[in-house]
C-alpha cells in the first residue's frame with residue numbers, strides 16, 4: 001500500500017498492490033498502522049455503498065458542516081467515476097480550488113478527502129458501485145452543497161447534461177455559499 005499526497009493539501013491518493021495467482025488476486029485495501037504513520041484518520045464510523053445506474057450521473061458536490069464534518073475515503077468496486085473535491089476550508093491557501101481523480105474497479109487506488117472539502121463524482125460507466133468510509137455520522141441537518149457546474153469553480157466534468165438529484169439541482173452557488181458561511185471552520 002502506498003500513500004501519496006494528492007494535488008491539494010490534505011488530499012491523499014492511496015494505491016494497493018495486488019498479489020495475483022491462478023485463483024485470482026489478494027489485495028489489502030486498508031492498513032490502520034500505515035494510516036496512523038502518515039497522520040491520517042484511522043477511526044471510521046460508517047461505511048456507505050452508493051450504486052448508480054447510469055453513466056453520466058453526478059452526485060455532489062456535498063459536505064457536512066461541523067461538528068459533523070467528514071473525512072471520506074472513497075473507492076470504486078464496480079465501474080468507473082471521475083471523483084471531484086473542492087477545498088472549502090476557511091483561510092486555506094487553496095480555498096475554492098478543485099481537483100479530480102479517476103477511480104475505477106481495475107485500478108487499485110482510493111482517495112482520501114479530509115474534512116472541509118466538498119465532494120462529488122460523475123459516473124463514467126453504467127452500474128457503478130462506490131464504497132466510502134466516513135469518520136462522522138450522517139446528519140441531514142448539517143448537510144450542505146455547492147452547485148456542480150458553478151462557473152466560479154470551473155470544474156471540468158466529463159458530462160455536460162448529467163442526471164442529478166433534485167437536491168443537487170438546487171444547490172448553492174460558490175458566491176452564495178461564501179456569503180452565507182464564508183468557509184468551513186474546523
Ligand SMILES: Cc1cn([C@H]2C[C@H](O)[C@@H](COP(=O)(O)OP(=O)(O)O[C@H]3O[C@@H](C)C(=O)[C@@H](O)[C@H]3O)O2)c(=O)[nH]c1=O
Nearest residue numbers: 048050059060061062063072119120121138139165167
Ligand atoms: C449520505 C447518506 C444518505 N442517506 C439517505 C438520505 C436519502 O434518503 C438517501 C440519498 O441521499 P443523498 O441524495 O444525499 O445521497 P448521495 O447524493 O449519494 O450523497 C452522497 O454523495 C456523495 C458525493 C458524498 O460525498 C456523500 O457524502 C453523500 O453526500 O440516502 C443516509 O441515510 N445516510 C447517508 O449517509
